[in-house]
Amino acid sequence: MPLPDLTITCVDCGGVCYPLGWHPEDGEVDDGEVVPYRCRDCNDRWDVVISDEDASAPDY
Ligand SMILES: [Zn+2]
DSSP states (O other): OOOOOSOEEOTTTOOEEEESSOOGGGOOOOTTOEEEEEETTTOOEEEEEOOSSOTTSOOO
């Protein structure tokens, strides 16, 4: 099962986003699970689908 990124880069402002409701000690999540991230700088929320598949080819 995949491990969510600890941080992602905010598309809007380039800031750092941290996961909401998930902590590194929680470990791996189910494939396809959605983990929300919150931008530290602009406070935007990003829902990221966690997947084992190549993240560079999202299946929207
Ligand atoms: Zn931002």
